[in-house]
Amino acid sequence: MKRWDRFSALLVIALLVVSTSASSIIIQGAVADTAGKPVSGALVTFTDESNPDNKFRDYTDTQGKYAIDLSMAVGFDTTVPSEFSLGQNYPNPFNPTTTIPFTLDSPELVSIAVYNIIGQKVATVIDNYMSAGFHFVTWNGMDDRGNHVSAGIYLYQLKAGRQIETKKMLLLDGGGSHAAKPSMNSGNQSVAKSANQVTYTITIVNNVIIPYTRTGVTITYGQTMDFVVTLIDSIIIINGITFVSIPGNTFEMGDVENAGTSEERPVHSVTLTGFEMSIYEITNAQYAQFLNDAKASGDITATSSSVEGAKGAYSKQKYIYLAGTLSGFPGARCWITYNNETFSVVSGHENWPVVWLTWYGSKAFALYYGLDLPSEAEWEYACRGGKQYLYGTDDGTFSTSKANHWNTGIYHPVEVGSYPKNPFGLYDMSGNVWEWCGDWYDSYSSSPAINPTGAETGSNRVGRGGRWYDNSWYCRSAYRVGINPSNWDFSFGFRVVRR
Numbered sequence: 001m002k003r004w005d006r007f008s009a010l011l012v013i014a015l016l017v018v019s020t021s022a023s024s025i026i027i028q029g030a031v032a033d034t035a036g037k038p039v040s041g042a043l044v045t046f047t048d049e050s051n052p053d054n055k056f057r058d059y060t061d062t063q064g065k066y067a068i069d070l071s072m073a074v075g076f077d078t079t080v081p082s083e084f085s086l087g088q089n090y091p092n093p094f095n096p097t098t099t100i101p102f103t104l105d106s107p108e109l110v111s112i113a114v115y116n117i118i119g120q121k122v123a124t125v126i127d128n129y130m131s132a133g134f135h136f137v138t139w140n141g142m143d144d145r146g147n148h149v150s151a152g153i154y155l156y157q158l159k160a161g162r163q164i165e166t167k168k169m170l171l172l173d174g175g176g177s178h179a180a181k182p183s184m185n186s187g188n189q190s191v192a193k194s195a196n197q198v199t200y201t202i203t204i205v206n207n208v209i210i211p212y213t214r215t216g217v218t219i220t221y222g223q224t225m226d227f228v229v230t231l232i233d234s235i236i237i238i239n240g241i242t243f244v245s246i247p248g249n250t251f252e253m254g255d256v257e258n259a260g261t262s263e264e265r266p267v268h269s270v271t272l273t274g275f276e277m278s279i280y281e282i283t284n285a286q287y288a289q290f291l292n293d294a295k296a297s298g299d300i301t302a303t304s305s306s307v308e309g310a311k312g313a314y315s316k317q318k319y320i321y322l323a324g325t326l327s328g329f330p331g332a333r334c335w336i337t338y339n340n341e342t343f344s345v346v347s348g349h350e351n352w353p354v355v356w357l358t359w360y361g362s363k364a365f366a367l368y369y370g371l372d373l374p375s376e377a378e379w380e381y382a383c384r385g386g387k388q389y390l391y392g393t394d395d396g397t398f399s400t401s402k403a404n405h406w407n408t409g410i411y412h413p414v415e416v417g418s419y420p421k422n423p424f425g426l427y428d429m430s431g432n433v434w435e436w437c438g439d440w441y442d443s444y445s446s447s448p449a450i451n452p453t454g455a456e457t458g459s460n461r462v463g464r465g466g467r468w469y470d471n472s473w474y475c476r477s478a479y480r481v482g483i484n485p486s487n488w489d490f491s492f493g494f495r496v497v498r499r
Helices: 003-012 284-296 359-368 376-384
Strands: 026-033 043-048 055-059 065-069 098-104 108-116 121-130 133-139 150-160 163-174 194-205 212-220 227-229 235-238 241-246 249-253 268-272 275-278 300-302 306-309 318-321 336-339 342-345 434-440 461-464 480-483
Touching (some): 098 108, 121 150, 249 376, 268 376, 284 359
Parallel strands (some): 026 227
Antiparallel strands (some): 098 133, 108 121, 108 150, 241 275, 461 480
16 A cells, blocks of 8 residues: 555544644634533634734634644744654543654654554554654544554554654543543653743633633643533523523542542442522622511511521521621621611622521522522532533632632632632632532442432531632542531531522
C-alpha cells in the first residue's frame, strides 16, 4: 500500500484526530446544555485580558463543536523548536482518548505507533511527512482494525528519521467507554507549551442560553475546552426563587475515590427522575419574607430571639435563632431581626444565605411555598453537576477562587453566587454554608435505588456541602453529616427543590 493510501485509511478509522503545527494553534471543544445536548450557533469568544482588542471567535456547529485558531494571539511562542522531543500524553490515565504532543527540530518522515506491554504493535497513529514545529495527534484507543483495545499499560513511540523516543501511557477501563473516572495523580507533565501566562476571558452567547463568562483562563497548546451552559427555558422563578431544571439520570452515589469516610460507602447506583433546584441557597431576604408571610397567616410565633411553629406538623418546633452569634466570628451571626412585629434584614446582608436554622425551619419554608428540601441523592447528583465531580464547583476542582471555605480567610458566609456555578448552573454547592436535606441520616445500601428518600425514621437529618468554617475534606460532593433536626447552627442553611 502506498504511504498516502495508508495514511488515508488511518483517517477513515479516526486514529488521527488533529495535528497542529507552529503556524496554527487550535483550541477546540464543545458547548452543551445541562442535559448534555449540544448547543449550536453559539458564539464562543476568547478575549486576551491584557489586550481586549485581541479577540478570537467561532460559532458552534450542529454538534456544538467549535475550533479557534490562536496562532496570532499575544504571548504564544511560535518559533521553531530547537530539539526533537516526545511529550507525555494527556490526560494520563485516559479513557478512551488521549493527546500526544511532540516537537520536530527539522522536517522529517514521522511515525507514531502504539504497542502493548509485550511489544506487539497495536496501532499506527500517524505515518506522514511533517514540518518542523510543535505538533499534536490524538489516539482514541482503537487498533488498526478499528476495534477498541483493552485497558492497560501501552507504549507509544515517535520516530523521525533516525531519532526515536518512547513513553508509557495508561488506558482505563477500555472498550471505548466514555464513563467519567476519578482523577489519578500520576505526576506526568505534558510538554505542550502554554501561552506564557496570557489569560483570557471566555464568553459564550446566543439567544437561547444565559450568557456564559469565565475569566482568568490560561490556554495550553492542543487543549480541549468543553463548556456547559444553561438554557433560558430551563430557568424558572417562583416566589422570587430562581430554579434550574436538573435532568434525570443514573449516577454513582458515595465516595468514588475510596478516600472518604465509611459513611460514604458503599458506592451504589442511584437513578433519579428530573427535578428543579434553586440555584442559590435561600437568602436572608427570602427567609425574612417567609417569616412575615407566616406570621400574617398565624403559622409562627416570634420573640426578639427566636421563632417557632404555631400550628401544623411543626407546632412548637424551633425554626430560627435570631439572637445567634459565634464568639470570635462577628460575621457569623443571624442577620434577621424582629422589631415592631416585623422581620427585616440588617442592611448589606440581604443576599447572604440565611443561617442559624433548624431542619424544621428549613422544611417549613419549603412546604409553605409548595416546595421541598432536596433528598440526599438529589443533592449529591446536583452537586456533582452530572459529571461525577469531586466538588460542586465549575470544573470539579477546589480552591479559594472556587468556593468559600476556611482557607479563603473570610470567616463568614458570603453573598450567594459569589463563586462560579457548577455545570448544572448551581452556585455554592461546596462551601459557604451546610445545607439541610430531607432525609433521615442512615447507612448506605449497596443495592441500586430509584428516587431514594432515606430511612423512614431516625434521630438525625442529613447535612451536605461543607461551610466557610471547613477545609476541602468536608466540602466534597460525597461528604455527609448527621445533625439533630432541632439543632440550630451558625453555618446551616438550605436550598429547595420542586418535583
